[in-house]
Amino acid sequence: MSGRRTGQVLLMLAGLIAWAVQFTVIYGVTSTLCGREWADVTLLGVGIVHAVVALATLAALIVAALSFLGSWRIHGGLGETAAAPDRFISQAGILISGLSLVVILWQGIPAFILPACA
């Protein structure tokens, strides 16, 4: 696979990768902090569990949003004669990163409704 194609595929999957990393960070950090009874530790006045979840969610949202915008721009710039794989990858990138934005938000919501170590 050429370097250009690798970049296209990575851009297409960036939202999913961001979601996976956010998932791992949220579950891992929450379990560790709650298991060690560090839930009461604060970071700039915010509980450390909530702070980690918020930061991980924000970072993942930024990555997914960049992937969405990048795929959108590439798709918009494709001419009539664009190759079918390019068209498919850019369309899939828009869809995957758009859905990733939604699930990353869903993944972060519980931290703002439930207690840290419920």
Added chain:
Amino acid sequence: MDLKTTRQGLPWRRTVTTRAAAFACALSLAGCSGVQSALDPAGGDALRIYWLTLIMTLGGTLIFLLVTGVLLYAIFAPPERRAWLGGRRTIVVGGLAFPIVVLSGLLPYGLIVMRDTDVPMPGALQVEVIGEQYWWRVKYPEEGGKSEFSTANELIVPVGSPVTVTVTSADVIHSFWIPNLGGKIDMIPGRINRLSFTAERPGIYRGVCAEFCGDQHARMAFDVVALERTAFEAWRAAQEKPAREPDLPFLSRGRALFRAAGCGSCHVVRGTEADGAFGPDLTHVGSRRTIGAGQFPNNIGTLAGWIANTQHIKPGVRMPSYGSFTGEELRSLAAYLESLK
């Protein structure tokens, strides 16, 4: 057999079908109320869970019917009429936007229900419940000058006051569930879990073990009685007292048999020499509504039957059958236990 009969089906078959449908409906509706029904909430937590169940069930049913309808339309409608189903707009709206909107609403709603359910309240009545094969050891710890005492297979709570039940298990995993009052909580050996709820309506409810725990799992229930505050305090004061001494010769004979048969090596009767910790505390067994963990109404007959045939009634429980008593002995022993109010 004429054509009309053939088309409408045989009369007896229709009758059976109608009766089966009516029976199924009646059976379903029977679960909507009663002492053990999550569809008849008697507390705030149970009400929240009830609404969540209702919304999920009705919403799920409507969506199922909608999808099934669209599926049938896609299969049976003429090609020119069903063509719109394959369009991009249908896929985006039906396959993406609709699930995202529905799930984005349900997720925060479910989380809010979780947040507002099982919230520990300051000043809650503390009760400890230990699950054992196949009964419930219930302890009311010392509180505000009131003594600690134990009972079994019954949970008496004051109406309108929060209760926190601390649960664990002495053997295998059980699960504590009072459908009318709240959610479930697992009882795990070596681990302490807590469940908080408030009974908003006086009444008698039924709690059950909600985790398969052995052969007699289905016969592991307990009574929950929600009393007004004054009645609860009177009940508590009575439970704190030691057992009353028998005042009739017949009952004294039962007490002597209780001692001679070694019942006291497994059961406690406070105020007597019986100090066994293995089985249920029998100090006020006569005041309980049921015996055998919610299996029979509590009276002399059922108590006698239980003592003589434990392994026949509930095979696998730790108490052996005491079938060697004569009828007269059994009656006096059961009468003594029944007198322990």
